Amino acid sequence: MYLVIVGGGKVGAPLASSLINEGHEVFVLDNNPDTVAHLQRELGMIATIGDATSVRALEHAGAARAGAIIATTNSDEDNLAACQLAKSNFDVPRTIAVAHSPENAELFDLTGVDLVVSATDLVLSNLATALPAHPLIRLMPIADRTQELVAIKLPAAGTAVGHTISGLRLPYGTKIVLIITADGHSKTPDADALIEAEDEIIALSPTNSTTELWELLTELR
Amino acid sequence: MIEKNPKAASLLPRGRVDSGVITIIHHDGTTGAAMIEAGISNADVFIAATGKDSLNGLAAQRAKTIFRIDEVMTAVKDEGARTLYDSLGITTINKTALASDELVKTLTTEES
Numbered sequence: 001m002y003l004v005i006v007g008g009g010k011v012g013a014p015l016a017s018s019l020i021n022e023g024h025e026v027f028v029l030d031n032n033p034d035t036v037a038h039l040q041r042e043l044g045m046i047a048t049i050g051d052a053t054s055v056r057a058l059e060h061a062g063a064a065r066a067g068a069i070i071a072t073t074n075s076d077e078d079n080l081a082a083c084q085l086a087k088s089n090f091d092v093p094r095t096i097a098v099a100h101s102p103e104n105a106e107l108f109d110l111t112g113v114d115l116v117v118s119a120t121d122l123v124l125s126n127l128a129t130a131l132p133a134h135p136l137i138r139l140m141p142i143a144d145r146t147q148e149l150v151a152i153k154l155p156a157a158g159t160a161v162g163h164t165i166s167g168l169r170l171p172y173g174t175k176i177v178l179i180i181t182a183d184g185h186s187k188t189p190d191a192d193a194l195i196e197a198e199d200e201i202i203a204l205s206p207t208n209s210t211t212e213l214w215e216l217l218t219e220l221r
Numbered sequence: 222m223i224e225k226n227p228k229a230a231s232l233l234p235r236g237r238v239d240s241g242v243i244t245i246i247h248h249d250g251t252t253g254a255a256m257i258e259a260g261i262s263n264a265d266v267f268i269a270a271t272g273k274d275s276l277n278g279l280a281a282q283r284a285k286t287i288f289r290i291d292e293v294m295t296a297v298k299d300e301g302a303r304t305l306y307d308s309l310g311i312t313t314i315n316k317t318a319l320a321s322d323e324l325v326k327t328l329t330t331e332e333s
Contacts, residue, residue, distance in 0.1 A: 053275040055301025077251060080282075081275035081302065088305045103253050104279070110286050 004029065004066045004092075006052040006082045007073035008039045011098060015072060017043060029061050030073075052082040055089050068094035076104040083113045109144070136214045141207070148207050149177075152217045156197040159219045166191040168216065171209035178202040223250035223259050251280045253287060261288045269295040274302045281311045 001024050005012050008030040016026050020043065028047040030036050039047035050057030052071070063069065069086040071079035076099050083095035096115040099105035105118035125138050139149040154160060160168060165176055179187040182198035195201075205213050223246045224230040230245045237243045248255035250271070261267065267284035269277035277295040284290045294312040297303045303313045 053302065054299045058301075075275070077273070077275040077279040081278050084278070084305055085301055088308065089301055101252075103283075107279070107283055107286065111282050 001025070001067035002062065002065055003027070004058070004061050004063055004069045004086070006030075006069065006071040006079065008032075008035045008047055009072070009074065011072040012070075013039060013042070015070065016046065020046070027061050027066075029057055053078050053085065055085055058082070058086055058090060063090040063092055066090070066092050068092065068096060071095075071097040073098075074100070076100055076108075080104070080108055080111065080113065083108075084111065087112065135218050136210070138210070139202075142204070146207055147173075148205055148210060150203055150205050150210055150213070152201045152203065152214055154195065154197065154199045154201065154217055155220060157221050158197070158217065159221050160195050160217050161197050161199075163195050164192050165189050165195070168195070170216070171206070171212045173206040174209060174213055175204045176201055177204055222246070223248055223255050225249055251276060251283065253283060256280075256284065256288060261290065264288075264290055266290070266292040266294065269293075271296070274299050278302065278306060281306065282309065285309070285311060 003019055003024050003026050005016050005026060005028045008016065008028040012028060012030070016028050016039070019026050026046055028039055029050045029052045030039070030047060031049060031051050033049050036047045036049045048061065050060060052058060063086050066086070069083060069092045071082045073079055079097040079099065083097045086092040087095050094114050096117065097108055097113045098117045098119055099108050100119045102118060102120050105116050105121070108116040121138070121141070135153045135155070137151040139151055141148050170176070176189040179189050179193060179195070180200040180202070181187060181196060187193055201217060203213060222230070222233065222243055225248065227247060230247065233243055233245065238245060246255060246259050248258060250269070261284065267281065267290045269280040271277055274297050277297065281293045281295040285293045292312070294314065295306055297306060297313045297315055298317060300315070303315055306313050
């Protein structure tokens, strides 16, 4: 597939390199001549200097035949404009943008960007993973953020310990998809599976019930 | 008036600022927080007039989509951006096009 990447910096450059390795044809637009020169040295003539918020630069990058545009600059407003211009002027079928601020991630969703990568959400979930004591980790938003995949670590003295899955009063719509035991083994969450101390529960949760689920699973005796 | 740069804000007419006709908010105007501080819920019109098309586009779309302001206007330079924002129901003003129209008008008047 032919892919246009906007921004050849910390995100764009490794992305370009990995997409090329996967066999895609890639073109990078960046307004910084040094960045472009660096990319050309590393990856060949796949980058050019240009402002992706101008229709002319997108045209020059071959947006008309691109299967997707991926906007990865540090500037949220430029990422949004590049995606919207690519869609409205060149009918690019898939637009993907990084949003650094969470409120921009929400706006991108509402203004027609096909896939929004929220940098803040990613950093937060990675930080949470790095803190072993943290009881709630949001792994991934699903279905336009109405649901999410979460991991919740059960305290040893939790009231849920000793119950079976069917014995838990889970919030409506919540599905437990996997249990990982304290020693790192996985358990299938059948109705009669027993919840043990320090299990990690992986669940699909309606986003507005996650707090309730977390309270249920981490309540202490 | 939302203006991040205190120097730019100092160019506003002092009297109007002192008498409270113009209120200045020193903030990034693309953020919801700045718009709320500026009282956007009571606004009849929102105008994005920075020198950067994409910044204006983002602020204008937040005003329109999140705060549901009917009359949103933005300054644009790129003609492609102009078509895009027009299609989103945002009124666009192209300073360069206005200036060149004006020049052409002046020239034609002089010729006749």
